[in-house]
Amino acid sequence: MEETLLISYKGVDINQQALGILNQVNFELHKGEFIYLIGKVGTGKSTFLKTIYGELDIAGGEATVLGYNMRTIKQKQIADLRRKLGIVFQDFQLLTDRSVYENLEFVLQATGWKNKTDIRNRIQEVLELVGMSNKGYKMPNELSGGEQQRIVIARAILNKPEIIIADEPTGNLDIETGNKIVELLHQICQQGSAIIMTTHNLSFLTEYPGKVYRCEQHKLQGVSDL
Numbered sequence: 001m002e003e004t005l006l007i008s009y010k011g012v013d014i015n016q017q018a019l020g021i022l023n024q025v026n027f028e029l030h031k032g033e034f035i036y037l038i039g040k041v042g043t044g045k046s047t048f049l050k051t052i053y054g055e056l057d058i059a060g061g062e063a064t065v066l067g068y069n070m071r072t073i074k075q076k077q078i079a080d081l082r083r084k085l086g087i088v089f090q091d092f093q094l095l096t097d098r099s100v101y102e103n104l105e106f107v108l109q110a111t112g113w114k115n116k117t118d119i120r121n122r123i124q125e126v127l128e129l130v131g132m133s134n135k136g137y138k139m140p141n142e143l144s145g146g147e148q149q150r151i152v153i154a155r156a157i158l159n160k161p162e163i164i165i166a167d168e169p170t171g172n173l174d175i176e177t178g179n180k181i182v183e184l185l186h187q188i189c190q191q192g193s194a195i196i197m198t199t200h201n202l203s204f205l206t207e208y209p210g211k212v213y214r215c216e217q218h219k220l221q222g223v224s225d226l
């Protein structure tokens with residue numbers, strides 16, 4: 001596989017409960033790219049993303065994600081694949097019974113980090129990157145929505161993922177806070193993670209440019225003029 005090609009879909013069919021959602025999807029993600037996925041409610045954006053992180057099997061065609069063949073991938077390999085991805089949803093999903101620091105520590109420990117100093121340093125690094133370096137001691141419910149989303153992004157980048165998948169990361173945020181989150185994702189992209197983000201807010205596309213794909217009438221297609 002071409003070295004910079006992280007995801008390759010060729011003629012991929014995607015179903016939910018045997019019902020066709022997307023047909024004949026051709027899609028590529030390269031290193032350093034920022035891709036927006038747009039389209040009306042229920043057109044298949046989240047469903048498409050689920051096939052990338054192995055939550056949903058593809059029904060036909062050829063799909064490769066970070067070198068894994070998504071037609072033949074085994075459960076154990078899906079766990080390995082997910083360690084190389086950062087996943088961000090709109091509804092934050094932080095563990096509410098532990099602090100920000102402990103949320104991040106939990107992920108590092110679960111992914112094999114053992115050395116306390118390394119763990120502390122990496123957590124400090126990611127908190128600084130998302131502009132939350134003094135909030136490690138806070139509980140999630142003591143943070144605003146935008147702050148919680150920053151922590152979720154910090155959690156997603158802990159292991160320097162090659163790809164970040166963000167499913168409507170600004171869906172629960174006001175416009176200004178949403179802008180800051182997209183700006184942050186662009187910054188992270190510049191540091192080397194490729195990003196795929198779904199959104200209903202088309203103003204991001206002009207303000208923070210990226211490549212655009214649209215889901216419509218069972219197709220996922222690149223958009224050159226908006």
Ligand SMILES: Nc1ncnc2c1ncn2[C@@H]1O[C@H](COP(=O)(O)OP(=O)(O)OP(=O)(O)O)[C@@H](O)[C@H]1O
Nearest residue numbers: 016017021039040041042043044045046047048215
């Ligand atoms: N678990 C499921 N079982 C059956 N059908 C599903 C399931 N999840 C989604 N669908 C169907 O698949 C279609 C695409 O849904 P999906 O959530 O991918 O849309 P979306 O484009 O992400 O929408 P939104 O913009 O609202 O997030 C919808 O018709 C939905 O009803």
